[in-house]
Amino acid sequence: xxxxxxxxxxxxxxxxxxxxxxxxxxxxxxxxxxxxxxxxxxxxxxxxxxxxxxxxxxxxxxxxxxxxxxxxxxxxxxxxxxxxxxxxxxxxxxxxxxxxxxxxxxxxxxxxxxxxxxxxxxxxxxxxxxxxxxxxxxxxxxxxx
Numbered sequence: 159x160x161x162x163x164x165x166x167x168x169x170x171x172x173x174x175x176x177x178x179x180x181x182x183x184x185x186x187x188x189x190x191x192x193x194x195x196x197x198x199x200x201x202x203x204x205x206x207x208x209x210x211x212x213x214x215x216x217x218x219x220x221x222x223x224x225x226x227x228x229x230x231x232x233x234x235x236x237x238x239x240x241x242x243x244x245x246x247x248x249x250x251x252x253x254x255x256x257x258x259x260x261x262x263x264x265x266x267x268x269x270x271x272x273x274x275x276x277x278x279x280x281x282x283x284x285x286x287x288x289x290x291x292x293x294x295x296x297x298x299x300x301x302x303x
Contacts (some may be wrong), residue, residue: 168201172258174249176231176269178217183264183287183294205252207245207269208232220295238268245272253280264288269290 173188175181191202193284196233204223208230218225225245245268253261254277261277263270274284 159267168199169190169259170201170203170256171260171262172252172256173202173204173262174207174269174273175204175264176207177265177267178210178213179262180267180269181217181221181223184262185217185223187262188222188223198293203227203256203258205229205249207248207273209241209245209267209269240295242272243269245269246276247272249276253277253282258282260285 171191173184173191175184188202188204191200192198196202203226205227206225206229208228209232211230211232229245229252230243231244231248233240249272258277260283261273262285263273270286274286
């Protein structure tokens with residue numbers, strides 16, 4: 159059995175990032191899941207929506223991370239509703255192609271919301287890093303970084 163055959167049979171984790179804070183907080187998790195210890199247990203696919211195109215790229219370099227799929231969906235002056243629909247559609251297409259066993263997102267961004275909803279519509283479990291943090295002050299939530 160070849161390693162590519164093994165990879166196809168491993169459970170797939172699709173990690174979706176799009177912003178600098180998402181990248182910063184997911185980088186250690188991505189590194190660990192792609193380490194030798196887990197490589198034989200999971201196939202990890204990192205997808206970027208490109209919500210923060212420029213600063214996301216700088217952050218990826220700083221944390222020595224690579225994107226497997228780049229949707230590059232951000233358009234200058236784009237309304238969040240338009241970005242949401244583009245992320246939802248783009249992630250849905252990738253879910254149909256990849257057929258992940260788990261989708262992992264971070265934070266409270268448009269990328270996290272649209273990706274999670276796409277996964278839910280496909281009955282794919284969603285792991286949400288940083289879910290449940292509370293400052294108990296709606297006007298002063300915990301900072302993203």
